[in-house]
Amino acid sequence: MPLQPLLHDLVPTLAAPTSALSGADGQIRASGVQGVFHADCRVLSLAVLRLDGREPEPIGHAAAGPGATRFVSLARWLGNPGPDPTVRIDRVRRVRAGAVDEEITIVSTADVPVTTTVTIDTASDLAPIEMVKSGNIGRGDDDFGRGPAFEQGVGDVGQRGDGVGGVEVRIEGDLDRRVTIPPRGRVTLRWALTVRDPAAVMLAGPRGDFARPAVRAADHRLTRLLDQSLDDLAALRLTTAIDDGDTFLGAGVPWYLTLFGRDSLWAARMMLPLGTDLALGTLRALARRQGTKLDPETGEAPGKIMHELRRDDVSVEGRLPAVYYGTIDATLLWISLLHDAWRWGHDPAEIAELLPALEAALGWLADHAxxxxxxFLEYLDPTGRGLANQxxxxxxxxxxxxxxxxxxxxxxxxxxxxxxxxxxxxxxxxxxxxxxxxxxxxxxxxxxxxxxxxxxxxxxxxxxxxxxxxxxxxxxxxxxxxxxxxxxxxxxxxxxxxxxxxxxGSAEMSGGYGLRTMSAGDGGFAPLSYHCGSIWAHDTAIVAAGLARAGFPAEAGRLIDGLLGAGEAFGFRLPELYGGDSRTEISRPMPYPASCHPQAWSAAAAVLVLQAWLGLDPDVPAGVVRVRPLPDAPTVTGLRIAGHPVDFANGTLTGLPPGFSIQEAVESDRQAGTLEDFADAEQDAGHEGDPVE
Structure with missing residues (x-):
């Protein structure tokens, strides 16, 4: 039986709708889910760098800014003999929408010239994302395999086998070069991939759409998590040809880099402290695709908000319809995002334009939910071909x-x-x-x-x-x-x-690095179950924010501390989910092996954590902003309320437009303590693996 390929340890480089997934060494190998993907099609399935026919030895990688990654490796067989390496390779990969560029710099500290032949083997299989996810690629029962190789520095490929039709891929540059690096010198080689895909549904979103605040916090994990998250969120912006520049967030890399009702709505809702334009772009994009008829095959119903949008030129057995409505909650979340964008101060005229869609969504709630x-609202897939749980x-x-x-x-x-x-x-x-x-x-x-x-x-x-x-x-x-x-x-x-x-707040639920999806005392619990014991960043942040707002700062602080600990463990890029193991038994969270990263609502969770920490709750139509900070609240410059930049420092909000009042909540007895106290309380809570009494 084919298995979904693992991807937790792959390194993504992203500029939606294009993403590159490689090993930690920078090599893209013809296996698993490695490759360059564009608009749900794998346009490059192999890119292996060699010097003199040998692969260099990797020593590390690091982000090199938005949409860029640096991979560092060594060629210890070249240069001076001795224990210290003298030939180093810096491979910088940059991704733009529809393009990937690589700059390969060979640096020598040897005192003699170094001559080597540099090659890059490339191939493309044009496999649809659904086939890659199924684990069937390369098993002998498909027509993908390695795909056509590119030679002589330039190559083109069109449709192959059952691959996505109409896609054109071109690679050019230094794919086979003999070079000599002078003593203590360097040589730089370059190659590039470009894609033409006329049938692509997803296009790169316009720049902008949310602010980037400056944050100073005693806990530096928060600032680092926000920095990486905002880079990832900027890279996840998408639009389509019919959306007139309206931007939304693609749900995640690699499987979900498209418009999702639930995911895109939650992510936009979490991002409201940074501005409301992303929310309105998401609302409008989904309203354009709001259901108008009853269709059991797609799950469509009048007024219903869709679940996901895919390209319609792919035929894969078991694939969901290109526009699929199998979701019980997206319509409700759409209504509340419209309301929240209004409360955060979006232009009332633009809110009013969506009132017919609001009334249609309420009609779905009245007539079809x-x-x-x-x-009660319930779901059932009558076809047996859609999602069993919605x-x-x-x-x-x-x-x-x-x-x-x-x-x-x-x-x-x-x-x-x-x-x-x-x-x-x-x-x-x-x-x-x-x-x-x-x-x-x-x-x-x-x-x-x-x-x-x-x-x-x-x-x-x-x-x-x-x-x-x-x-x-x-x-x-x-x-x-x-x-x-x-x-x-x-x-x-x-x-x-x-x-x-x-x-x-019990140890059975909050004993890991965040909130477990299921209690450790339940019969279905497993730390690496997708939804029955693992921890999801967005889920934890939503609940932490709810606890803080309801007046339970200790419980909220424990979850926030767990998230920050997980962020640090995963290089400050929170994955889709991770293991629900106990913090008392393991010193860092374990990866969920098929977890997507970056993921929109996992990245946006960092912004929701910031909002919960500050306790911001604006009601712009009423001219009121409520503030209820948790202990050790950070200093923040450049948040957005009613389109105005506002700052928060020492429990005080400044920069609001004239006529606004600030309501500060009275600190409750439960609110004493610091985030470290909450973490210490978790350690004292006992062993959460014991059955619930």
């Missing part, structure tokens, strides 16, 4: 009972009910503010949903809400991170938020 009429935990085995049994669909997820409550309230606020009818009806809907939720979801004697309701309306009683998404939605009262905070 609850097919069995039980008062919340953010969309793997087939993500919804499990405490004893490990997999729940049967239809599934009503806990967090989705919270999203629906929040979307109804947010939609009502927008309808009222812009003089549209229906606000009171949606507030009544939210109140009724909260009452139903209170009666159906709480388990374990009322200690925490269930993960979901299954086909038989039975609570799926595993303790999971899903319930953390309820914080801040309004569906919980203060007492219920306290119970959720206590459950999530």
């Amino acid at each position: 609850d097919p069995d009429g039980d008062g 919340g953010w935990k969309d793997s087939h085995d993500a919804v499990r009972f405490h004893d490990g049994r997999i729940a049967d669909a239809p599934i009503a997820l806990a967090e989705v009910q919270g999203y629906a409550y929040r979307a109804a309230q947010d939609g009502a606020a927008l309808l009222d503010a812009f003089g549209r009818p229906g606000g009171s009806l949606w507030r009544a809907y939210a109140d009724a949903l909260a009452a139903r939720f209170r009666g159906a979801f709480w388990v374990d004697g009322g200690r925490y809400p269930a993960l979901a309701l299954d086909r038989d309306k039975q609570p799926v009683d595993a303790l999971t991170s899903n319930i953390g998404h309820l914080l801040g939605t309004g569906i919980l009262n203060a007492d219920e938020e306290a119970r959720v905070a206590a459950a999530l």
Whole structure:
């Protein structure tokens, strides 16, 4: 059985929609998921550098700025004899949309001339991303293999086998050169790849779209994490030919470098402290593709926001439709992002232009989100060819009972009910503010949903809400991170938020480097399960922000400290997910071997952590900004509220437009202490592997 190729240890270089994935030595080998990808097509499957027919010995690599990576290696068989290497190779790879350039500098500190033949073997298979992900490439049952080689310094390739059609690839430069490096001198060689892909759906997004604040923090992990995250987020910007320059974030490298409803919405929502233009670009791009009809094959329904967008010129068995709507939460998240962009001060005229799409989205919530009429939102893939699970935990085995049994669909997820409550309230606020009818009806809907939720979801004697309701309306009683998404939605009262905070703050949930997706005391728990025990950066940040806003700084601080520790372990580029092992048993988080990086919502999690630390909650239409910082809050220059640059220092926000008032929350008894205290409290919490009493 073919296995999805591992990619946690590959080095990405990115300028969406183009990305290069190589080994840590800089070599791109004809195996796994290595290669240069452009718009869901692998346009280069081999790029191996040799000197005199031998591969140089790698010693390290480092980022060389946005869209660039430097790989350093040695040729110890050249130059002076002795223990110190005298011939070093610096290979700098730069990626632009539709192009890759490499500059190879051979530096000699030898006292004699060094002569060598430099070659770069290249090949292209034009494999669609779905085939690469399946693990079938190179197994003998496909027509890809190495693909055509490029020779004599210049090469072109068109369609090959079952590859993506219409793609033209050209490579030129120093692919075979004999050079002499003078004593203590250097020689620089260059080669470049360019791609022409007329059928590509994804195009490079325009520059801009969010600010880049300056941050000073006592914990330097935060500043380094933000720096790398903002570089990655800039590189993930995309648009399409029909989106008139509107920019959104591609979900992640390599599998998800396209428009995703849920992922792109969450990432844009996390980025609101840096400006609202990215949010509006994302909202408009998704509104242009909003559902208009019922289609079981694609999951489309009137008013529904799509799940993902792919190119339509690829035919791969088992592939989802090019425009796929199999998501239960993207429509709700779209409504709340529109509301939040308005609250952060986006131009009301541009918000008003999206009110018809808002009303259509609310129509989906009223008419199509609850097919069995039980008062809860649920999903079921009727075709058997779409996603079996359609919340953010969309793997087939993500919804499990405490004893490990997999729940049967239809599934009503806990967090989705919270999203629906929040979307109804947010939609009502927008309808009222812009003089549209229906606000009171949606507030009544939210109140009724909260009452139903209170009666159906709480388990374990009322200690925490269930993960979901299954086909038989039975609570799926595993303790999971899903319930953390309820914080801040309004569906919980203060007492219920306290119970959720206590459950999530337990060692079984918060004992790793962040928040586990499932409690270590549940039967389905495994530290390297995709959704049943691993840790996701965006999930942890969302819950930490909810805890901070609800007044639980210790629990929030513990999760933030875990994220910063993970960021440091992964070179300050938070991957899609990583292992949920205990911090008391292992000194650094273990990689999830098929984890994408960079990932939009993992990178944007750093911005949400910053917002949660500062406790910023603006309501620009009301002229109010609420501030509730956590201990040791950083100093930040260049945030954006209502389009104005604002600064935060010593608990004070400055730079707001005239007429705004600042409301500072009263510090609660729970808020004493520092981030280090929260981390120490975690160490004292005990061994989380013990069963939950």
